Amino acid sequence: SQKIEQNSEALNIQEGKTATLTCNYTNYSPAYLQWYRQDPGRGPVFLLLIRENEKEKRKERLKVTFDTTLKQSLFHITASQPADSATYLCALAPEGAAGNKLTFGGGTRVLVKP
Amino acid sequence: DAEITQSPRHKITETGRQVTLACHQTWNHNNMFWYRQDLGHGLRLIHYSYGVQDTNKGEVSDGYSVSRSNTEDLPLTLESAASSQTSVYFCASNPPRGKCNEQFFGPGTRLTVL
Numbered sequence: 001s002q003k004i005e006q007n008s009e010a011l012n013i014q015e016g017k018t019a020t021l022t023c024n025y026t027n028y029s030p031a032y033l034q035w036y037r038q039d040p041g042r043g044p045v046f047l048l049l050i051r052e053n054e055k056e057k058r059k060e061r062l063k064v065t066f067d068t069t070l071k072q073s074l075f076h077i078t079a080s081q082p083a084d085s086a087t088y089l090c091a092l093a094p095e096g097a098a099g100n101k102l103t104f105g106g107g108t109r110v111l112v113k114p
Numbered sequence: 115d116a117e118i119t120q121s122p123r124h125k126i127t128e129t130g131r132q133v134t135l136a137c138h139q140t141w142n143h144n145n146m147f148w149y150r151q152d153l154g155h156g157l158r159l160i161h162y163s164y165g166v167q168d169t170n171k172g173e174v175s176d177g178y179s180v181s182r183s184n185t186e187d188l189p190l191t192l193e194s195a196a197s198s199q200t201s202v203y204f205c206a207s208n209p210p211r212g213k214c215n216e217q218f219f220g221p222g223t224r225l226t227v228l
Contacts, residue, residue: 004156006156034215041222042221042222043206044219046216046218049216089156089157091157093215100162100164100215101159101172102147102159104149104156104157104158105156
């Protein structure tokens with residue numbers, strides 16, 4: 001069965017450092033991968049999307065890589081700030097109409113300490 | 115501004131009762147989704163709809179039903195609530211074949227079944 005794994009342990013990081021989160025998947029051939037941010041008591045908010053034919057995507061201090069051979073995506077927050085503290089979710093989708101249907105990982109909680 | 119709302123935000127009910135959670139979006143999105151979020155499981159898809167009169171089962175649909183009589187609303191009904199359905203429920207929507215198929219999430223409903 002399809003499986004998406006994110007590190008369930010919280011990532012504690014010092015302000016200014018780079019946080020790196022992983023998203024690994026098995027039995028899946030996604031057309032694209034999305035990353036969401038979720039704050040306590042709120043719904044997830046979309047951050048970035050990367051397609052299967054893209055190696056890297058950037059948005060401000062965020063960088064996402066996608067390696068379909070390793071079946072892995074890495075999510076980087078550079079120059080991290082306490083405001084970046086949240087849970088980050090990866091989500092995968094196949095191509096086509098079913099591409100609207102996402103499968104989520106369990107999320108990784110990030111805590112940035114000042 | 116367009117938005118997606120859920121009601122109620124918190125609900126306590128008893129085992130065996132029927133419960134309906136409301137989801138309303140003003141973006142005129144065709145696609146709507148219901149997820150539940152539990153510790154250790156992340157977001158799991160319950161039901162989804164690609165348009166009026168269209169409904170589909172997701173990964174964890176047993177004990178739940180939805181109906182889509184208009185574009186704006188996708189109510190989720192628990193026919194006979196069980197303690198295992200205690201969870202946080204999120205509704206989401208997106209347009210068909212959007213630029214990047216990001217999903218827009220509501221604020222969630224915390225449901226407790228006693």
